[in-house]
Amino acid sequence: xxxxxxxxxxxxxxxxxxxxxxxxxxxxxxxxxxxxxxxxxxxxxxxxxxxxxxxxxxxxxxxxxxxxxxxxxxxxxxxxxxxxxxxxxxxxxxxxxxxxxxxxxxxxxxxxxxxxxxxxxxxxxxxxxxxxxxxxxxxxxxxxxxxxxxxxxxxxxxxxxxxxxxxxxxxxxxxxxxxxxxxxxxxxxxxxxxxxxxxxxxxxxxxxxxxxxxxxxxxxxxxxxxxxxxxxxxxxxxxxxxxxxxxxxxxxxxxxxxxxxxxxxxxxxxxxxxxxxxxxxxxxxxxxxxxxxxxxxxxxxxxxxxxxxx
Numbered sequence: 001x002x003x004x005x006x007x008x009x010x011x012x013x014x015x016x017x018x019x020x021x022x023x024x025x026x027x028x029x030x031x032x033x034x035x036x037x038x039x040x041x042x043x044x045x046x047x048x049x050x051x052x053x054x055x056x057x058x059x060x061x062x063x064x065x066x067x068x069x070x071x072x073x074x075x076x077x078x079x080x081x082x083x084x085x086x087x088x089x090x091x092x093x094x095x096x097x098x099x100x101x102x103x104x105x106x107x108x109x110x111x112x113x114x115x116x117x118x119x120x121x122x123x124x125x126x127x128x129x130x131x132x133x134x135x136x137x138x139x140x141x142x143x144x145x146x147x148x149x150x151x152x153x154x155x156x157x158x159x160x161x162x163x164x165x166x167x168x169x170x171x172x173x174x175x176x177x178x179x180x181x182x183x184x185x186x187x188x189x190x191x192x193x194x195x196x197x198x199x200x201x202x203x204x205x206x207x208x209x210x211x212x213x214x215x216x217x218x219x220x221x222x223x224x225x226x227x228x229x230x231x232x233x234x235x236x237x238x239x240x241x242x243x244x245x246x247x248x249x250x251x252x253x254x255x256x257x258x259x260x261x262x263x264x265x266x267x268x269x270x271x272x273x274x275x276x277x278x279x280x281x282x283x284x285x286x287x288x289x290x291x292x293x294x295x296x297x298x299x300x301x302x303x304x305x306x307x308x309x310x
Contacts, residue, residue, distance in 0.1 A: 047192040047233045054234045055273065058093040066091050077169035097172055097239075097271045105171075107266035107301035111178075113289065114305040115265065116298045117227055118174040118278050120164030123197070125288055128159045128281075135163070135207055136200040145208040146228060146279075148188050148255075152214065155224040156281040162288060162304055164278045165195060168234075173271040174227065174278055175300050176263035179220040182242045185257040186214040195232040195277045207279065213238050213247055215269065223283055227269075230277040240270035266301055280304065 058069075069092040073079055081087050085099045108115050124134045131143045131153065143153040166172060190211040193203055200206055211231040219225060229238050238247045242261035263269060287308040298304065 051192045051231075051234055055237060058096060058273065059091055061090045063088070063090055066095065070095055073168070077167065079169040083171075093273065096273055099173070100171060105266075105299055105301045107175075108303045109265070110303070112307045113303045114177040114225065114280070114282060114286065115175075116164065116300055116302045116304040117177050117269070117280065118164055118166060118172075118300050119170045120166050120278065120298055122292055122294055122296045122298060123163035123165050123200070123277075124294065125162040125292065126160070128156055128161055130157055133161055133279075135205075136197065139200065139204060139206075141205040141208050145205065146212070147214050147226075148186055152186060152216070155283055156226065159281060159283045160286045160288070160305060161282075162280045162292065164280065164298065165197075166272065166276055166278070171300065172273070173300075174229070174269055176217070176265055176267045176269055177225065177227075177280065177304065178265050180217040180225070180263055182215060182240075182259055182261040182263060182269070183218050184216040185240065185243060185259060186216070187247050187255045187257065188212050188214075189255075190231075192231060192233045195230060207277070213240070215240070217263075223285075225283070226281040228279040228281070229270075229272065230279065231272070232276045237273045238270060239273070241268065242270075 060066075066089045070079070070089070073092075073095075081095075081098070083100050083104045085101050086094075089095045089098070105119075124136060126134075128143060132140045133143055133146070134140050143156060144150045147153040188211065191209045193199055193206050193210055195206065195210070203209070207228075207230050213229045215227045215229065217225050217227070231238065240247065242259045243257060282305050285308055286305045289303040289306050292298070292304060
């Protein structure tokens with residue numbers, strides 16, 4: 001059966017129909033590629049305050065405010081709503097968490113494959129070196145620091161991981177990589193550093209500093225796997241269908257939350273309320289699928305990890 005092909009990290013093609021749009025896009029891209037300026041504008045700001053403010057602002061229910069906000073958003077990103085189930089929104093939040101049309105993300109059905117839980121750009125990936133994982137070349141972090149405890153990290157020692165970065169313009173919902181049950185959720189409050197490649201090369205242990213949610217799953221064959229959803233600047237909250245709470249910077253409830261929610265391959269698990277990062281962890285015995293490489297774009301449902309031959 002033919003599976004989805006990996007898409008290289010390129011901006012969507014198309015013709016700029018508005019006069020000056022191409023010139024603005026070129027200027028925008030040049031400015032954002034200046035690392036010092038990018039880091040300053042996205043990190044040397046009141047990150048937590050702006051993140052909380054964005055959470056409130058995005059939920060203002062006004063079609064006029066929503067249209068104006070989306071128009072400004074499009075000036076700074078390659079937002080594409082052609083696959084969205086709805087294209088008219090009452091709030092900016094509705095656009096952030098938009099659903100896609102049926103069939104927009106085919107799911108690889110092969111049982112030996114774990115599919116990508118989300119759209120994203122592949123960052124660092126490979127084998128976990130004992131308790132060591134990399135956010136960028138030369139920037140390691142400890143698995144136990146990410147998960148919050150040695151016990152939670154233990155199943156993934158010497159396992160396999162793939163880092164997926166969701167840009168603000170991407171589809172923000174994430175899904176089950178295989179037939180599985182959500183067994184436990186760990187919420188860890190923290191900072192909201194940007195998670196783009198520029199910040200990952202400058203801020204040590206960034207993923208371990210930021211707010212994050214570790215979703216522990218049990219696959220149909222009994223093996224564990226985990227998705228760690230890492231928040232970032234302007235990411236106001238994470239919603240999980242298996243819990244009746246909205247996990248956010250002011251969440252004061254218990255940070256260890258047991259649950260037992262079955263999910264089929266491709267079922268929706270929840271969403272970010274803006275772009276961020278999901279780190280996929282599998283135990284030893286898995287390897288990245290052919291074509292998974294740093295900087296490549298993947299879509300939800302595409303083959304991501306597969307069982308390695310014995």
